[in-house]
Amino acid sequence: MKGSVRFENVTKRFGEVVALKPLSIDIAPGQLVTLLGPSGCGKTTTLRLIAGLESASEGRILIGGEDVTHLSATYRKVSMVFQSYALFPHMTVLENVAYGLTVSRVPRAEAQGRAEHALQTVGLTGFGARLPSELSGGQQQRVAVARAIVLEPEVLLLDEPLSNLDAKLRRHVREEIREIQQRLGLTAVYVTHDQEEAMAVSDRIIVMKNSEIAQEGSPFDLYDRPASAFIADFIGDANLIDVEVLSSDAETQIAYLDRRLTLPLRDVARGPAKMVLRPHHVRLSREAGPDTHPVQVSYAAWLGNSIQYTLDSPMGSIFAIAVPEPSPLRNGDTAHLHFDPADIRLVPA
Known part of the structure; x- marks a missing residue:
């Protein structure tokens, strides 16, 4: 059960606005599942509910079999990679990666050792002394991934992680993220509006529309067996x-x-x-x-x-x-x- 994510009829309302209709999903340990859909469909709200950055209006959220519905983000075993990277410009790369460990009062030597190992994992050995401004966009994104995985989360959350990169670099970095996720056996939930990106990295895709699930399945299933005109046109x-x-x-x-x-x-x-x-x-x-x-x-x-x-x-x-x-x-x-006709x-x- 470690690393699993389960929603049981989870609803989210902001006042009178229903941001997420009753949603039930199961994500198995080690899977990379992408929440895909147009803007305003509820995918980012779902991600923030997993992270504990929003609270559910109704229903239950379980991570690793533990009910975390009313648990704050601080006490959930999840890490998040943001769209904007959110690196501290005045800190070195190593200090950025070690920051979460430092505020958790992990001893300095241990925090530094784990941060260096995380940088090695994402292919940035020797970059620890640099400032974020001295890195390319793709390197900054890998620092953000290192900062997330150094905390040894049960679930890695990625919110539009490639949207700030150009097309060629985006393809390269998404391959790196997928390789890291598979090598470490991490459970990952990935949010994007880019259907090509979703098909390239996912074990399973959950397509959302109007705050609910339109269809879910493997990339091949969604492409070859669409359940609606919306899915057929949106996927491919x-x-x-x-x-x-x-x-x-x-x-x-x-x-x-x-x-x-x-x-x-x-x-x-x-x-x-x-x-x-x-x-x-x-x-x-x-x-x-x-x-x-x-x-x-x-x-x-x-x-x-x-x-x-x-x-x-x-x-x-x-x-x-x-x-x-x-x-x-x-x-x-x-x-x-x-x-x-066979096509x-x-x-x-």
């Missing part, structure tokens, strides 16, 4: 096309436009639905075929490793991602769209 982008489910048994037959299509899906409810067509599943050709749809390129963007197209089609506007080719389509070109998923209308 999607073209959502109106269809009618005509029958469903061993296979599913749908109707859209003037066409019928059989999908290798089972047990789909009949009636209106949305067809989920991922941008990279869109295939474009210059020649028409028996299962193609005519399209016109309204926008083309060459991004080096891919080309992004916005297409006008009988199904509506379609977003497509294609591999670069010697003669790519250009704005105003006509083409023909097709896709593999299609359906969500409720």
